[in-house]
Amino acid sequence: MTYATELPAWAALLISLLLLLGSGLAFIGAIGLLRLKNFYERVHAPTLGATLGMGCVLMASMLFFTLLQSRLVIHELLIAALVVVTTPVTLMLLTRAALYRDRIEGNDTVPPPPTGKHQ
Amino acid sequence: MSAVLLGWAVLMAQFLLAAATGCVAVRLLRGPRAQDRVLALDTLYLIAAMLLLVFGIRTGSPHYFEAALLIALLGFVSTAALAKFLMRGEVIE
Amino acid sequence: MKRILPHPLLALVLLIAWLLLVGSISPGAVLLGCLLAIGGALALASLAPPRLRLRRLALLPGLLRDVLVEVVRSNNAVARIILQPAAKTVRHSGFVRIPLDMRAPYGLAALACILTATPGTVWVDYDAADGTMLLHVLDLSDEAEWVRIVKERWERRLMEIFE
Known part of the structure; x- marks a missing residue:
């Protein structure tokens, strides 16, 4: 990574922290996907990586390329908006599909459909 | 100095994302139900996009950005289609 | 104005997205982006979506800031829940049905996005007949507390903007 020698030290530190925080959150989300007990709990886990995790990695990328090319590189905002x-x-x-399937199978751990729909 | 620091951070981030991919792959294989697998696939798309962005920082090439954008887009489309399939595909009507 | 360009906000967003993607603001890129924006706005007009009416735009920055703070805070909370040892979990998750007063479709969409984007809560279902929504909460200790949070923190402010 010879090109990165041009980066000032504060930027390298900030980019490193953002990268580690982002990938760490994605990792914790993946652990949650593995550890949590049922599907409805597991749905919450990937949100960690999708919100703050992705945000941190995108910010690191924006900062890195802006400093490297010494012009404003913010096209990562497109991915942010998309995500x-x-x-x-x-x-x-996905949650609605799972709920629908559980209701069809008569699984009583999920709430019944609202009464308004069936009149 | 800053190159060394950034090099280690990128390596560590890649390692963490690879470990995350491993966890998600276990969930993908183990299930137990179809919705768990689809959720794992969606997470896999997200981690792949992040991994490509980290690759971009590692190589200093801005071309990985487009691949990450495409993967994020495809992840949405495929998960939406699969969720729709879960709702309508296996139901005897 | 409405006859020439039916959805000015969408056209502006499309133009900005195009310029970001191309990565330049040369006249050629702007011209092509404008063509794309006008084409996109006309295409959307042929689909005839319900009209978006934004009142009180001044509230939007404050709302965005609060959403950002809430995302960071709940990321931290959910990370703690995931990493805590399995032996001493007294937490339980569950569904809450929350009655909503808001009927504006874009306001409901914004509420759904906010609630689902903050880790720990997922918007599951909305019943248009009696105006209630189903929320799944990872750490559910007090149902009335969640009803209060959703209504006071988000719904009231979104109603001020969208209705």
């Missing part, structure tokens, strides 16, 4: 909009949608769809 912010899509993660809730996928998680909601």
Whole structure:
């Protein structure tokens, strides 16, 4: 990584911290995916990596390329916007699909469908 | 100095993301139900996008960004399609 | 204005996204981006989505800041829950049904995104007939507390913006 010698020390430190925090959160989320007991609890785990984890890695990338190319590089904002909009949608769809399947099978740990729908 | 620090941080981040991929892969293989596997696949897409961004920092090449963007996009589409399939695919109507 | 460019906000977002993707603000890139933005706005107009009306835009920055703070705070909380040893877990998770007063579709979408993006809560379902939503909470100790949090912290402010 010879090109990185041009970076000032504070930037290298900040980028390193952001990278470690981001990947650490993704790792904790993956552990949660493995450890938590049932599907509805596991849905919460990937959100760690998707929100703050992705945000930290994107910030590190923006800072790195902005300093390296000495011009403003902020196209990572596109990924940020995409992840912010899509993660809730996928998680909601997935949870609703799981709830639907549990209700079809008569699993009594999930709440019954609201009464308003069936009239 | 800063190159050494950043080099170690990038290596460590790659290691953490690889370990995360391992955990998610175990969940993907173990299930137990289809929705668990789809959730693991969605997480895998996310980790792959992060891994590509870290690769970009490691090599100093901005081209990895486009791959990360594409993976994030594909992850959304595939998970949405699979969730829809879980709702409608196996139901006897 | 509405006849020429039906969805100005979407067109602006498309133009910005294009310029970010190309990575330059040369006249050629701006021209192509404008064409794309106008095309996208016209395409959306043919789908005829419900109109977005934003009142009181001044509240938006404060809301975004609070969402950011809440995301960081709940990331920390959920990370602690995941890493705590399995032996001493007294935590239990569960569903809460929360009655909502908000009916504006974009406001509900924003509420769903905020709740799902903060780790620890997932928006599951919304029942349009009686206006209740189903929320799954990872660390559910007090149901009434969560109803209060959702209504006071988010719904009231989103209603001020969207309704």
